[in-house]
Amino acid sequence: MKHIILLAGIIVAVTQVQAQTAANLAELSKEAKTVIQPFASNLQATLKKGMQESGPEGAILVCNTDAPELAEQASENGWTVGRTSLKTRNSDNRPDQWELETLLEFEQRKAAGEDPMSIAKAQIIEGEFRFMKAIPTAEACTACHGTSISEPVQAKLSTLYPEDQATGFSAGDLRGAFTLRKVLE
Numbered sequence: 001m002k003h004i005i006l007l008a009g010i011i012v013a014v015t016q017v018q019a020q021t022a023a024n025l026a027e028l029s030k031e032a033k034t035v036i037q038p039f040a041s042n043l044q045a046t047l048k049k050g051m052q053e054s055g056p057e058g059a060i061l062v063c064n065t066d067a068p069e070l071a072e073q074a075s076e077n078g079w080t081v082g083r084t085s086l087k088t089r090n091s092d093n094r095p096d097q098w099e100l101e102t103l104l105e106f107e108q109r110k111a112a113g114e115d116p117m118s119i120a121k122a123q124i125i126e127g128e129f130r131f132m133k134a135i136p137t138a139e140a141c142t143a144c145h146g147t148s149i150s151e152p153v154q155a156k157l158s159t160l161y162p163e164d165q166a167t168g169f170s171a172g173d174l175r176g177a178f179t180l181r182k183v184l185e
């Protein structure tokens, strides 16, 4: 009888922890999305301005200097914010093991019909909350990430990013993902 009570107690405790973790994940995911939002719109605004002022060639320089800076700015209140991809342009953005697995999972989920705009994943690993949200490719992205990149743009990309892998994308493909982490107390 004692054993049964003990067992029941353990089951209740485990269920409570699971419920708490699920609530935590939901809360942290919500917070992560509010961290991504201004970062994403700042990137978009910066890119748009660069394209309007100096076309794709000039905008490459803006991306080159401003994208890492904006990621740094977004990394506050314990969050580390960045972007990653299965095919990176800047090698600083290469995925770690968890990011790699998540990017592959995102490709499978997209292939299975999930809307790329809402593909995301949250997980707690070794005391750290990790979150990724898919970034789809839009038509405007193909000037610098597409299949037929103009000669001057390609030349500039090759100079700045000799290890560039981030070409050959079409509108609708997954370009990569936002990736966030936060150490939990």
Ligand code: HEC
Pocket (backbone or CB within 6 Å): 047, 055, 056, 057, 059, 060, 061, 063, 064, 065, 067, 068, 083, 084, 085, 087, 088, 089, 090, 091, 093, 135, 136, 137, 138, 140, 141, 142, 143, 144, 145, 166, 175, 176, 177
């Ligand atoms: C004017 C050229 C240009 C355009 C247009 C452009 N990008 Fe990029 N993109 C870059 C450059 C340059 C980098 C590398 C930035 C860096 O050094 O961190 C980059 C990096 C990225 C990264 C980070 C991962 C990596 O490959 O290093 C993602 C994700 C990304 N771009 C998505 C997009 C999306 C989505 C669009 C369309 C909305 C877009 N880009 C349009 C030039 C461009």
